[in-house]
Amino acid sequence: MPDVALALPDNPGAARTVSLKAQLRRAERRKKLKYGALIVPLVVFLLLTFVWPIAALMKRAVDNPEVVAAFPATCALLRGWDGRSPPDDTVFATLANEMAATRGTPVFASAAKRLNMEQPGFRSLMMKTAKALPPAAGRSAPAAGRSARAALIAADARWGELAAWQLFARNASPYTARYLLASVDRKYDDAGHIVAAGADEAIYVKVLKRTFGMSAVVTACCLLLGFPLAYLMATQPARVANVLMIFVLLPFWTSILVRVAAWLVLLQREGLVNQALRAAGIIEKPLELVFNDIGVYISMVHILLPFMILPLYSVMKGISPLYVRAAISLGCPPIASFWKVYFPQALPGVGAGGLLVFILCMGYYITPALLGSPGEQMASYFIAFYTNQTVNWGMAAALSAILFMATLVLYMVYLRLVGGQESASRTT
Amino acid sequence: MKAFLSTPRSAAIALAAMTLLAGAARADITVISFGGSSQKAQAKAFYEPFAKAGGKVVPGEYNGEQAKIKAMVEAGNVTWDVVEVESPELARGCEEGIYEKLDMSRVGAKGDFVPEAVTECGIGVFVWSTVLAYNADVLKTPPRSWADFWDIEKYPGKRGMRKGAKFTLEFALLADGVKPADVYKTLATPAGVERAFGKLDQIKPHIQWWEAGAQPPQLLASGDLVMSSAYNGRIGTAQKEGKTNLKIVWTHQIYDFDSWAITTGTPKRDEAYRFIALASEPRNQAVFSAHIPYGPSNVKALPLIDKAILAELPTAPRNMESALASDPQFWAEYGEDLEQRFNAWAAK
CATH class of the missing domain: 1.10.3720.10 (MetI-like)
Known part of the structure; x- marks a missing residue:
């Protein structure tokens, strides 16, 4: 109803009406806030018990922290790798260093378990390799790289194959669609394409x-x-x-x-x-x-x-x-x-x-x-x-x-x- | 059955309540076992002497799921102090830091134990075995091996197997003529897995799956099953309780250790060690074997056990002739993949 006053442009009382309107609006807002305050506990309750757990659940479905946590530097290098040519010596050296640093810890075991989830046998590959590696030493980079490549491949020939590194690279990012894909019977193949899961796994x-x-x-x-x-x-x-x-x-x-x-x-x-x-x-x-x-x-x-x-x-x-x-x-x-x-x-x-x-x-x-x-x-x-x-x-x-x-x-x-x-x- | 899954939690709540009442008395520790007649035997053999020594055990039970323990350790709120675990779970839990590295000097002399019983995070409690059991009232000609388990024509009727890949796949291969020494080698290859599932396909409509160790003796005694895979101890106690018609075939039994492990971060580490040391004493292990026919991990217990009971243990030489030792490393490695594969197969 104050609009009626505003509609008359030459009204001398316009300024007063505007301030009245503003006052009214302010009063409305205050009232809304007061009523709003009453439902704040409910909103907080809903956020804590409903929205947050569902959000956390959704995040868990794409979370992939294990490998990155254990081998951050290797993962960073692998994210830039093309996935087709053998990875270069620095990757080998970095992985060897990080393996030597984390072996025997729960972080290492979780990463091995995570990789094993996609490729049964990877857990023992990791354990065996970590056991075979010499302790991390500060040698010059190129020499260390060459010897690390040799050491890893000597520990297990699978490190000389692309498949092992592709698997590693697929898990080099902190998020993955793997779980969601698996829930609808899809998976990544070695080259990283999404394919239908085999008849024995589809469920x-x-x-x-x-x-x-x-x-x-x-x-x-x-x-x-x-x-x-x-x-x-x-x-x-x-x-x-x-x-x-x-x-x-x-x-x-x-x-x-x-x-x-x-x-x-x-x-x-x-x-x-x-x-x-x-x-x-x-x-x-x-x-x-x-x-x-x-x-x-x-x-x-x-x-x-x-x-x-x-x-x-x-x-x-x-x-x-x-x-x-x-x-x-x-x-x-x-x-x-x-x-x-x-x-x-x-x-x-x-x-x-x-x-x-x-x-x-x-x-x-x-x-x-x-x-x-x-x-x-x-x-x-x-x-x-x-x-x-x-x-x-x-x-x-x-x-x-x-x-x-x-x-x-x-x-x-x-x-x-x-x-x-x-x-x-x-x-x- | 799933029904008792809720008990560990109630046990934990009861424990919490009790510690509050007792003003955090030093002696109460929660010991989690697999329940049933095995736990009853543990109560006689381990809990009672521990109580006499001034301690108190709050017993709880579970079905071997590691999720709850992992969640406890991650949340830093450990209420399960000592847990009875199977070997593959122990190996994985040890690597992932769920269980503490065990200080053997606080448990006993290492030389007294069967070598396989002593691991980094656990000490064997007993040797148990999964065997072929049958109801002699129903089957007039006793089955002799897993091959007979697969013989639907000669032995018609439902068969029971533990719902899951573990041991089911081994038994399938053994029934298919694979030698015990080659079972895990075969199962590590895709062709071997194919072969095991192919063999299972032959009797799939005749299998009823069980989950808790107490089920096979019940289902066999009620006539629902003609034969079943079963834990030898459960059949042994059922026989003692008068169900003498239940019989065991020891051919190609699969044996494994159950071990005590201490949960990482338990506030009652000293008490936990006291309990484990006491439960590892020959005298108490002999009492345990007298109540349920599982083999002791402490070899010094053997002379204390009655001859008749010794012959019924999985470790008796006659029963060991064709036995297969469960390979915890294999199951730690391939377990998840094979269990998923098993689920997909079973749901078809």
Whole structure:
């Protein structure tokens, strides 16, 4: 409203109005700051517990510090090397010096382990070479270079080949795309080009597909089972609905581990399900219900069902029964009126529940690990494998980053779909 | 199973709580082992005498994963003081500085131990072995070798193997007729790896993978498996507990050491040494072997062990005839690559 005054150029009170406007703005700003201060703790909390760890994780996926830390000078020289001709004497001399200086230390071992990760056998090559080298001495550079070349090649003939140096040079920079590439079954060849991993090594594309596929199946099963139940709960009188709610929530409050172990007891070869089926004469040989996909699907659907039912129920509770009644009274058949009138109103619940279940599924670890065979393991199993078993945290971070990105994309798609629907419903 | 992975942490928390209560009493140390019947035997043989000597062990268990220990050392907050480690992990952990270099003079006389048991960062606790075990109630004709393990027609039914490349690939090659002395030479070549996985392909649908040492005796006893690779000690204790139908085939067993190692930067180094020295004494090692049939690392323990038990140890001459010693250097070198390859193969 001060704009009205400003719009009149010859107003004698213009100067005063401007200062009034400035004052108002200042007051607004102060108020904003005051309110802003209230959410500062939240922002700090989010930064510390959410943004920072994810950023650190992303960085871990491209970090490559080991070789540079152990052999900084050699790495600097190799970064300028063309990769095709044999490296010159200074490179040999520098590496020999740095090896002699760091051998026997954890830094050296980490670098050797890092190189061994790409080329099994490199660890012993490094150890053997370091052991064979004479202690670092201050001889004149060219002579030292020649003798260093001879000494390295004498320690192991592989130093005379390009492949060893190319491998070294690929790790001469503090960042690498190797882990991310490996997470999508790609790798660098000796010349530094990106190529598809061999059939024996390729695994993660399949695992990611499987992760998505299994999540989709579980989500669909949850929807099929959860929708009628949520509908029943939303339409029954409060007393019945509360009892049903308790049945949904009780398992929800039980530890996942307990529920998975319970499924193991129920489904195993000599378990209750097989015993009952055999006693009833339905089957003769026990069914294979566990350590395969059936067991994983059964228990994952069971565990994730409440995450579908609760959002569905909360949306359905808000849908007035009058609309469907009106549609029927106007002559629309019951099924069509459910489908055309009720279901579109329940759709936000379907979306929210579906997204929740799908995203939770993608990160599932313990259920497939306990009830599945190696053929059912999802991405998180391999993240745990690299974190715990092989202590290859770069690979674990890269796989996590890929999974994180996939989740983000999925969420974006969901927002697009739901957002589009809302604006569409507003225009009609 | 994965369920007990959470126990080391709870043990660490319990330890932290206890040290607070006791006003940082000097004697409490956390000792991490592989759990199960092996740890029960350790409690009798090592923890109890240590308690009598005025110390106290807070036991914890893990499945051999080095990640937690590495993270502890890097964060400078070491709560696991003494850890039982397998040889390849010991060799790597020693080089990477996760474990302290051991001062043998504080442990015992070097000459008393089996030579392979004394390494830079560790001292052997016992010799354990992975063997072929079977349920004699189910299999009327006993299998004789790993070749029989692969014979689906003669011995139908599910077989158990440890989920991972280690030992699985060795057994495949042994079943394929490779001599124990040539196993690691063969496995170091691409053709040898190909051969091992090719052999595994033959029985892949019949394998059920296990992860914790306690699983094979359970699965064998319940009839879920007809035979399985298993730790000899777990089968031995199961037999003692009345499951006498479980039998061991010693042909082509693979043996290895488990060693004590001290985590780098532990605030309780002196106590850790006291514990390791005590656990390396012949008397206590003999008690351990009496509870679980694993061989002692201290040769002076042998005369103290009952004859009947001696015959059931992996180190008994009759059991050693065709044995293969696990090669920690090979696994430190090729382990990661082969484990990845194994994962890719298993997930197919």
